[in-house]
């Protein structure tokens with residue numbers, strides 16, 4: 001472990017998990033935390049509980065803002081455990097001099113997104129710090145949801161199961177990067193930032209057997225697949241040409257040398273279902289995004305690893321992302 005914290009420690013990949021295991025788990029270790037799911041399952045499986053902080057820069061970007069993100073982020077982590085988001089807290093740290101009108105715009109976005117989830121803010125906190133002590137505005141939200149579908153877990157994947165993505169990947173990361181670097185886009189690229197509970201509800205209502213679900217936020221789809229392969233001790237085999245990537249996102253990746261699989265998403269999830277459910281699950285996902293796809297399956301070939309298979313029959317390992325990917329993406 002480094003002597004000082006680096007930006008890479010917040011990447012949602014290798015260095016981030018090292019930071020969590022070597023510092024936080026060391027002192028906070030308990031059975032619930034140890035499960036490392038999207039949210040903690042508490043009270044005999046009745047409730048899901050999760051927290052997230054938002055530091056995105058810039059605060060406003062194509063298709064969203066920090067307010068929308070702060071509700072989607074926490075509500076999505078609850079939804080990924082099969083829970084209906086219900087109660088949230090909201091803590092805001094504001095830099096002295098921040099425009100009130102912008103603050104109201106952000107809170108208005110939060111309200112709009114809460115409505116989609118059917119959730120309310122029941123407790124909050126505001127702190128104002130001197131100029132320079134924080135960059136404009138940071139938000140923390142914590143949420144409680146009522147579990148409607150039990151048994152979802154990253155440790156449930158078994159040989160032969162199918163892996164799906166809910167839509168094309170990487171647009172949040174690509175959007176934030178372009179906004180920050182002032183890259184002019186001819187396309188209408190925008191963040192995928194969205195509340196996922198409605199899609200989860202559709203899967204539950206359609207009686208899909210959900211094995212595992214995870215929103216592919218920091219570290220992207222690569223991080224989700226690697227975490228699942230490790231936790232379930234299975235191999236996940238992905239067909240490269242099946243991964244849905246928008247042309248504009250692919251363009252940005254090529255320009256900057258990124259892998260779309262490593263880019264952050266804020267309204268895209270990976271789903272594992274039994275093979276017998278894959279066609280129906282895909283139908284349900286396609287009702288929201290026609291770009292949803294079955295991208296691979298679970299095998300026992302290289303346990304704990306993710307393999308990318310090309311259409312020419314070549315194979316390579318897909319690792320957990322590392323290094324300074326894109327700081328302050330969420």
Ligand code: MG
Nearest residue numbers: 038077215217
């Ligand atoms: Mg998550």
